[in-house]
Amino acid sequence: MKRKGKLFVVPFLMAFMLVAVGCEDKYVAKGHKAYSRYCAPCHGDTGNGSGYNAKNMDPVPRDLTDGDEDYMAKLSNDEIFEVLQLGGYGVDLSGGMPVWGKVFSEEELWSLVAYVRTLHPNEENEIVFTKPDSKEALFNTKRVRYPMVREQKFDELLESLAPDEEAFDEQVAVGEEIYAEVGCNACHRVNGEGGTLGPNLSAAGFMLQPQFIFRWIMNPQSFVPKTRMPNLDLNEADALAISLYVSTLKEASLQNEVLQEDGDAEDGDAEAGGV
Numbered sequence: 001m002k003r004k005g006k007l008f009v010v011p012f013l014m015a016f017m018l019v020a021v022g023c024e025d026k027y028v029a030k031g032h033k034a035y036s037r038y039c040a041p042c043h044g045d046t047g048n049g050s051g052y053n054a055k056n057m058d059p060v061p062r063d064l065t066d067g068d069e070d071y072m073a074k075l076s077n078d079e080i081f082e083v084l085q086l087g088g089y090g091v092d093l094s095g096g097m098p099v100w101g102k103v104f105s106e107e108e109l110w111s112l113v114a115y116v117r118t119l120h121p122n123e124e125n126e127i128v129f130t131k132p133d134s135k136e137a138l139f140n141t142k143r144v145r146y147p148m149v150r151e152q153k154f155d156e157l158l159e160s161l162a163p164d165e166e167a168f169d170e171q172v173a174v175g176e177e178i179y180a181e182v183g184c185n186a187c188h189r190v191n192g193e194g195g196t197l198g199p200n201l202s203a204a205g206f207m208l209q210p211q212f213i214f215r216w217i218m219n220p221q222s223f224v225p226k227t228r229m230p231n232l233d234l235n236e237a238d239a240l241a242i243s244l245y246v247s248t249l250k251e252a253s254l255q256n257e258v259l260q261e262d263g264d265a266e267d268g269d270a271e272a273g274g275v
């Protein structure tokens, strides 16, 4: 009798666990998956801020686990949503925290908030994703697809904003400033400074046309849908200035740095995971 009893209990328990995991954590699991690919390079796998890209950053990525202080615990769900949607630059924090509002759907953003909430103790309400007693989603589940920027757009802007050499040089100087403000340097290295999540741009001017750089940074997902480079929601004038600046980067002695960074790049691929 005893033995038989145990055999009955085990499948019951397993079924119960599957149901519990299946319902409760669906959105948290979705958020976790996106986090591993898009956020972990900076915030670390455990959320403590120790991603491989963090060592190149100032300020450093937030410790989402509240290891040393109660910081995340004091933020509301809405505040976390807002910083994901608008980026650090959009809420008067550092541009090193990218903008994600033009990459993910509303539901994916809330799933990320739900996952981030599991990383630190907090007393906020659980996020509700569906209407009570139905499966109807409360948030928009579709990603918005923005059209690829037209080639002519660049030529038009160049003509109006940088018609002569002097204006061009001014645009390059402005571009260098905005490049840092909006956080390009969080992921890209130029002349020995900046992150390694994206390729080193020190010699980008040899390889990339400003027109392509402009169209890429305005909408990376229109070229590579699953790229880890976010659409930073740049306005056209800023994007033009940045693209002219990047097209002037022609560091000749890049070779040493590339060799040195190979290790980092491999870390990155290993940690990035699928999706």
Ligand code: HEC
Binding pocket: 034, 035, 038, 039, 040, 041, 042, 043, 053, 057, 059, 060, 061, 062, 064, 075, 079, 080, 083, 084, 088, 093, 094, 095, 096, 097, 098, 100, 112, 116, 186, 187, 195, 197
């Ligand atoms: C390129 C590195 C980088 C990536 C990628 C990144 N973050 Fe951040 N994040 C930062 C930095 C830097 C800060 C600190 C900004 C500050 O305090 O000025 C930050 C801050 C935050 C904060 C705290 C905001 C606040 O109000 O203080 C949250 C929450 C957060 N990130 C979540 C995420 C999530 C979720 C993702 C992925 C979708 C992500 N981050 C991707 C660098 C990054």
Ligand code: HEC
Binding pocket: 098, 179, 182, 183, 184, 185, 186, 187, 188, 197, 198, 199, 201, 204, 208, 213, 216, 217, 224, 226, 227, 228, 229, 230, 232, 242, 246
């Ligand atoms: C969160 C990290 C991140 C941020 C922020 C970021 N990038 Fe990127 N960038 C990447 C990654 C990753 C790639 C590689 C893209 C791929 O192939 O999927 C990339 C690629 C590029 C490329 C090369 C495209 C090519 O096809 O060779 C350029 C140029 C570039 N980024 C410029 C910028 C500029 C300028 C900014 C700021 C407006 C910026 N990036 C912000 C991560 C980032």
